[in-house]
Amino acid sequence: MLLQMDNITKSYGSVAANSGVSFNLQKGEIHALIGENGAGKTTLMRILYGMESPTSGEIRLNGQAVSFDSPAAAIANKIGMVHQHFMLFPSFTIAENIVIGREPSKTVGFDRKKAIADVDALSKRYGMPVDPAQKVEECSLGVQQRVEILKVLHQGAEIIILDEPTGVLTPLEVKELLIAIKELARQGKSFIIISHKLQEIIEVADRITVLRDGKVTGSMNAADTNEDELSRLMVGRELVQLTRKTAAPGKPVLEVADISIRGNRTKPTLDGISLHVKEGEIVGIAGISGNGQSELIGAIAGLAKIDSGSIKLLGQETAGASVRTIRERGLAHIPEDRYQWGVAKDATVTENGLMGHANKQQKYGLLRGASIREMVAEWVKRFGIKTGSLSTKAQYLSGGNLQKLIVARELAQLTPFLIAAEPTRGVDVGAMEIIHGELLKKRDEGGAILLVSSELTEILKLSDRILVMYEGRIVGELASQSATEEQISILMAGGKRHGKAETT
Structure with a gap:
């Protein structure tokens, strides 16, 4: 041996x-x-x-x-x-x-x-x-x-x-x-x-x-x-098979029109991107990492400045608005990089859970400690977050447990719109089952979700419509019911098959 x-x-x-x-x-x-x-x-x-x-x-x-x-x-x-x-x-x-x-x-x-x-x-x-x-x-x-x-x-x-x-x-x-x-x-x-x-x-x-x-x-x-x-x-148990209801999209919640970010490269980072997400639907964004997905997320969330175009959330222009303003207008955000954007490593589980909820968890200008701990404890139980205590610093949690904390925190915002970027990266099958179920529940309750994921199985499993990005552009749109991994992979590689452009 x-x-x-x-x-x-x-x-x-x-x-x-x-x-x-x-x-x-x-x-x-x-x-x-x-x-x-x-x-x-x-x-x-x-x-x-x-x-x-x-x-x-x-x-x-x-x-x-x-x-x-x-x-x-x-x-x-x-x-x-x-x-x-x-x-x-x-x-x-x-x-x-x-x-x-x-x-x-x-x-x-x-x-x-x-x-x-x-x-x-x-x-x-x-x-x-x-x-x-x-x-x-x-x-x-x-x-x-x-x-x-x-x-x-x-x-x-x-x-x-x-x-x-x-x-x-x-x-x-x-x-x-x-x-x-x-x-x-x-x-x-x-x-x-x-x-x-x-x-x-x-x-x-x-x-x-x-x-x-x-x-x-x-x-x-x-x-x-x-x-x-x-x-x-x-x-330690049988996993529940997810059942997805047929989507019944309502009014547009997010409207992105012809946005571009020129950046410092010869080609624009984002080149005339237009998309929309309606009430009661999940729109998936597929693409090889580095093709503009991060910049698109940043633009919508207020983390990146666009050079041209329009972004509207619930009919209000948000391009150029601050992150706080955009979140207050109805955006929650599960970030693609949990360590860079999602948590403060030296803060406790409770403190990380409080982020974005502070305005709702105070009275007479003072934070309601007992209520905050009760809120975070409920997430820990529901999502199976393994932590020594609520006072444990985030840096001592495994990556998957940190991810579950972030997902729980952002879903609890109860906003009309959610960006879910790599929502199950690094989590186990049991946690994935819970997170997928919660995303579908939000969609079924009328929430609008933009799902950005490098996992094609996740995109196909959750999305109602699938958009594929390549070199800062949307190169195809597919209905999830008929889309295949092969079709998406071809579009991810530039939308060409046998020398011809792939059309959808």
């Missing part, structure tokens, strides 16, 4: 993140580690990677007991980790990012030519093509993911931990990554993959271990299980 983690327990005060967890890995194996948000997956891998010390338990590598007090110690023992949020320098080239810390040198300074040659040879050896001279800021997210993997391979990793490796990738990039992982495993590399995407896990993994509440609830060969069984082991 290449790696054994025996009876690992990790406690934070009275809370056990891991409780007697045993996990093992064979050479050349792809072993998936799955579970609900806060189940203990990341904690277990942080222990393996030297970022945490176990309270008790033993790690054995090639039969020898080991203990890592830092990531450097893990790397020295040929264990590498690719984190969910990429740790690359955007202004550096691919080669510079990969060799950093192990730079080839010449008599004086950095040997750039050798670095490029080494990275080129590395990428060819492992079948992961990149342009070593390209700057990371010019790369797609799929290429950046490849760079992260090549970086740990350059460090000599034999065991590679991947934390949510497909979270921000397009369907084509996901397919390419899974093929690359299988090929690397065939060459003898061993993988531990943390993921919530059960279909992908079943496709790529050899074995799967499930955690719930810090304990192992099952371990099996991927070929011997299915999504339903894995879901039951993760959440």
